[in-house]
Amino acid sequence: MVEYALNLDYIFASLADSTRRDILRRVSSQELSVGEIASPYDLTFAAISKHLKVLEKAKLIIKRRRGKEQMVRLSPQALANVDKYLEAYRRLWEERLDSLENYLKETEE
Amino acid sequence: MVEYALNLDYIFASLADSTRRDILRRVSSQELSVGEIASPYDLTFAAISKHLKVLEKAKLIIKRRRGKEQMVRLSPQALANVDKYLEAYRRLWEERLDSLENYLKETEE
DNA sequence: TGCATATTCAACCATATAGTTGAATGATAC
């Protein structure tokens, strides 16, 4: 319960930064080393290392050592928790979309 | 584009606080005044007012004046954007759930 | 062992955030 709430704190805080969202996107399709992750950004390795720490604390990524590199990949479970969180609200925005659709349909006629 | 990204920054940052998530939950079923929103929490009005500012900037809530009160309600659209953001990842955690299901099914046999 | 490569840690700085208190504003009621 509390665990779950804390987890959402970490997950949402992680996702609130566009560099971290970009990292997530990139590791979602393939495992990358920390160096590979860092290279496109105009930031120090240490900064990227910190971003990865944040993502790791939120359990959004998993790191494993491969030789001298640390390999990083997405752990989709945390995002599934976000989806679960949204569940309670889905009906609300779908209703709104429905009424917009109806409105458009009626306007067509 | 940039607008959308900034929006996600604000939305996720808003959701990273359990008081704000609780406020969202409470205004999702009914419109509440700022005072009604504040009453269950052990925080000053000013603190709640700030939380509402954060939620408003993220377009998660809408305020309107009713007499001397400000009434607050959920604006579900911003959450629909989160759902849209998750879209790209849904396949990934569903695959994982599927393989867990298969594993359990096979273990049963 | 010693060197190079990959990554992290420690210390520090600047800015943002979450809270407080007390004054200020807006709207209604008298």
Place this chain on the structure above:
DNA sequence: GTATCATTCAACTATATGGTTGAATATGCA
């Protein structure tokens, strides 16, 4: 207009966050 109720603003404090630099650690290789 004045008092009152509801809310916000301003100023301040403490802590968190995102970045830097330079030293430290971990692994692989000669």
